[in-house]
Amino acid sequence: MKHALVIIVVALAAVCPPAQAQNTTPRGDVLVRGGTLLTVTGGTLEDTDVLIRDGRIQEIGPGIEAPDGIKVIDAKGQYVMPGILDAHSHIAISNVNESSAPVTAQVSVGDVLNPYSISLYRALAGGVTTSHVMHGSANVIGGQNETIKHRWGITDPEGLRMAGAPRTIKFALGENPTRVHGRGTNMRPASRMGVEYVLRETFSKAVRYQESWARYEEEARRNSRAVPPPYNGQLEVMADILSGDIIVNCHSYRADEILMLMRVLEDFGVDRVTFQHVNEGFKIAPELAAFGSSGAAASIFADWWAYKFEVYYSTAYNAAILTRNGVLTSINSDSGELNRHLYHEAAKSQKYGSLTDDEALALVTINPARQLGIEDRVGSIEVGKDGDLAIFDKHPLSIYAVPQKTIVDGITYFDIDRDADDMRLAVDPEASIDTVILHDHSDHHRCLHVGSLDLYGLLDSE
């Protein structure tokens, strides 16, 4: 809601220090030479170069002449794919859940980004360059999310933000919000019906809030003494959802509930939604595809379920069924470990459902980019897009693939050849450092010891 902000901005202008110069994130130049390009949107190009200038892809083609002094990466025999996107993550933030109320739309994980989190580097080591960092799922309407780029080494949290990425917010249906609130504090929602009630009540409040501000603005044109209605940060955000400025991302499993939210959103004229997890999405794929003007999207796990009652009815064919039914589908990690092998997760859609290479790769690249509204910037190798690349030694859908280099905005943030033992950005000055003894020093227990051929201590010459 811009009108309320205008008042505040005008009112504060007198005391505000001049805004700091727009945070400029580092951008690099690099020529990636001779790799097999998996462009995702433009097919596979053998022995092709990619030239990145000032953080953007400037040229794609064979035998690009290297500009003077540019860093050249020899990718001959290697596979170059767009940087992987994780559409559902909780890395690099200090708080995940503001669980004190069933609606906390006013909070944002973007306010508590933590660029020191080693998870960023680990994600880079799995080829992931962009994460959709989400609020937790304790609330029917949780906080706002943040789309970040993994610019490892920048310690100013502003440097992680992907400037210009659309705003998104977390919703949650089912067991989580009813457990935390209904059973936890004896508040609404205690049931799945209650979840719908909270949604409708909150959207209705937002409609009234919009109306009261519209009335005020109308009156303020005639009357300089018009009285503005109370400011409500939560309803500001809800109103922005109604205006289409914020994309809803909803934690959901069961088909009936997903249908419920689609009805609620239709009633309030909200056109963009991505369902997260969506384990029962395969049951209602046509309905998802038919939602709104361009369908509801689905961001799912490849094969993770049965960790709570409402996720028992699941299938590893979910990605393929959704894709074949025309649902914009991505595969996410929701985990600081799983995000390091999202390319494996994508490959599972070939084992279960025989998706093509491009379809499978799209699940972790261009599709999540479209869900987040950043498909013009990332998600494929195209001229004009951000210089975000992941380079693998084998085809990334092969189980033998190992990420070699990961590039964000033309800067190499992960290089397997320069992967030092301690990549943390800061350490505790009071840490006590203990030696971890992995084996007896007498060398008797070296079986299965990786990295040493001297399995039985036979070569020990001491």
Place this chain on the structure above:
Amino acid sequence: MPMFHRYGRILPLFFVLLAALPLLARGQVDSGNEIPEVTRTYALINARVVQAPGRVLERTTVIVRDGLITAVGTDVTVPFDAERIEADSLTIYAGFIDALSHAGIPAPKEQPRPERPDNPGFPPDAEAGILPGRDVRSLLEADHKSIKDLRQTGFTAAHVVPRGRMLPGMGAIILLSDGSVNEMVYTGETSLFAQLASARRMYPGTDMAVIAKMRQLFRESERRSRLEKLYADNPAGMLRPQYDPTHYALFPVLEADRPVFFHTEDALDIHRVLSLHQELGFSLVLTGANQSFAVTEKLAAAGIPVMLTLDLPEDKRDKKKDKEGEDDEAEADTTAAAPATDTAGELPEVTEKPAHDPNLRVKDSTDLEAEKKNLEARRDAQRQRYLTNAGMLAKNGLTLGFTTLDTKAADALPNIRTMVENGLSQDDALAALTTNPAQVLGVSAAMGTVEAGKLGNMVVADGNIFDKESKIRYVFVDGRKYEVEVKKEGASDSTAAAAVAGTWTYTVKTPEGEISGTLTIDEDLSGTISMDVMPEALDIENASFEDGVLTFSFDVGGTEIVTVTVTVEGDEFEGEATTSDGPVPLSGSREPETNL
């Protein structure tokens, strides 16, 4: 011990009474029957006077009369009624100013698990830690030990703020004397204190919610302030704006009439507070900021004053090696004492500490020692950044002051000396202790230098105060002289346990009266505790004594364990006994040893 336990049940009432005590005390007026002071005039004769950073006068006399410095000079007549202090071996500095402190503010005895409000998403402001209108002056306890502790280290004034969570209240500047609260208060409503401290089990329960709440409060206050102005301008036909203490307390902050002292703990906090500052536009003084070395450029660009914590990370280097190192140093010193000219240009051989190699990749897991050494080197290098932080901030032109909020008073001066050893110039250190906080707090006309007309706030040391060897001899606060007890050499070296061994009588203050008893502790920290309401003595368990703090517990039967934590000073201790219902204050004294 059923009695002891039962008292715990009515503790809440007790706390209410306790909270009311300072109010009652403040209501008292001097009876006029007190013994008059012999004199309130002092003459410090022929001292070295550091009037202000970089301004030193030799063999100068300072006269303090009725609370004020009345003369500083070489040609000063000593008044007939002055107490004469021959100060020719002493150095006088302006009294230190603690830019942010909880001195005189007792720690609230928080319930371990507070009641969750009916609607945790919308708790009452006070429960959520949102008290921007609370005045710290109503919380001061004049005889709180923390005031004396701070004074002993050279601090004469402190900007005190309430304890609490997100917005604990408004600060005041107090003089660290032993007068009544009213005498101590220099000025009130000086600041709004803020921290990224979430509420427990209610909104705002996370840092991100604290930030969102801050936005909500500022924007709605802005609106209400506007309504107030419209109404004041012409109330006719306008709905009357409704008063509320929370938003109204923020009006002066919106006008930038009242600065926000925002306390931060790490670099992330600093970034978040700077973002809020930029967004909401309040006038900001950053405090704590222990990792400001990671944000220096941004702070300098924004021109934010930093009141740096006096806490420093502990040195975790291997104790054994450290000792060896000290021995080496001692030897090196001896060599250095030999004719220096002979070895000019030749540095004493120092065992180089291995430098941290950021690119280290051990060959395999057998090379653990290399990895460990590297991690240690990195940790020690990281600690060094904290030690050099103050000097770097000053060099970057930031207005630097100090806060003791997270610091034990006894660590303050030693840590400042460590900062000076690590690149903080003595002038910058003195400015950070005197003129800078005076300027940031708007009291430069009255404090911060040794000049005629200023308050009689001074520190008098037997040498350069930034030297490890120097001792503070006197502290003058508001023109009153306080002698600093110089601890006997080696007193602190006596074995720890011996310092608590003996028979102690103690008193626990409970709401229904006092419980007294005897605590007997041997040098091996075993002992017994008896109580006048109990027939027999109980064994104490898990006793420890470190840094003057004695901790032990005892089992009173059932499942109830009482834990006692007291700070021992000489033959007195003070602290609390905690049951499952919460803590109660406990104090005691050692019975004199009887020589048979």
